[in-house]
Amino acid sequence: MGLEKEKSDTSIIMDEDEFNRSIEPILSKKGKVYSAPPDRDPNDINAHLKVGFEDVIAEPISSHSFDRVWIGSHAAFELVKFIFYRLLTTLLAVPMAFILGLVFGVLSCIHIWLVMPVIQSFIMLLPSVQVVWRSLTDMFITPLFHSMGKSLSSIQVKTTEN
Numbered sequence: 001m002g003l004e005k006e007k008s009d010t011s012i013i014m015d016e017d018e019f020n021r022s023i024e025p026i027l028s029k030k031g032k033v034y035s036a037p038p039d040r041d042p043n044d045i046n047a048h049l050k051v052g053f054e055d056v057i058a059e060p061i062s063s064h065s066f067d068r069v070w071i072g073s074h075a076a077f078e079l080v081k082f083i084f085y086r087l088l089t090t091l092l093a094v095p096m097a098f099i100l101g102l103v104f105g106v107l108s109c110i111h112i113w114l115v116m117p118v119i120q121s122f123i124m125l126l127p128s129v130q131v132v133w134r135s136l137t138d139m140f141i142t143p144l145f146h147s148m149g150k151s152l153s154s155i156q157v158k159t160t161e162n
Contacts, residue, residue, distance in 0.1 A: 053074045053077045
């Protein structure tokens with residue numbers, strides 16, 4: 001697609017003295033050890049949002065734009081995506097966290113102090129309700145359907161063609 005070609009042609013030329021001077025401040029900070037950034041999505045619930053340039057814009061082999069256009073559009077896509085994500089999270093993250101914290105706090109409170117006690121009460125009452133329901137069906141519904149079955153079992157339907 002052109003991106004691979006540009007990467008292979010790129011090289012950095014630096015003499016050894018300049019390289020050693022540029023790396024010395026980094027090596028002198030022996031107390032600091034840089035670790036990998038923490039995984040902010042350990043359960044991978046936003047796997048569907050891992051969208052790259054190639055997932056959105058793809059040129060088939062039969063029609064390619066110029067290599068520099070492809071690289072420039074790729075850079076513009078990544079830059080705009082990065083800047084807008086940072087801008088929107090800067091504006092919306094704290095208010096949304098506050099609102100969602102409030103919503104989940106209220107839902108947790110309702111679930112813990114209202115829903116579960118009601119469900120447990122129903123579970124405790126169900127055995128007695130089951131006994132009452134079974135006696136009502138045995139007294140009324142079962143004889144009704146037995147008599148309807150006996151009455152309707154004597155009906156015979158025959159179809160004839162004219």
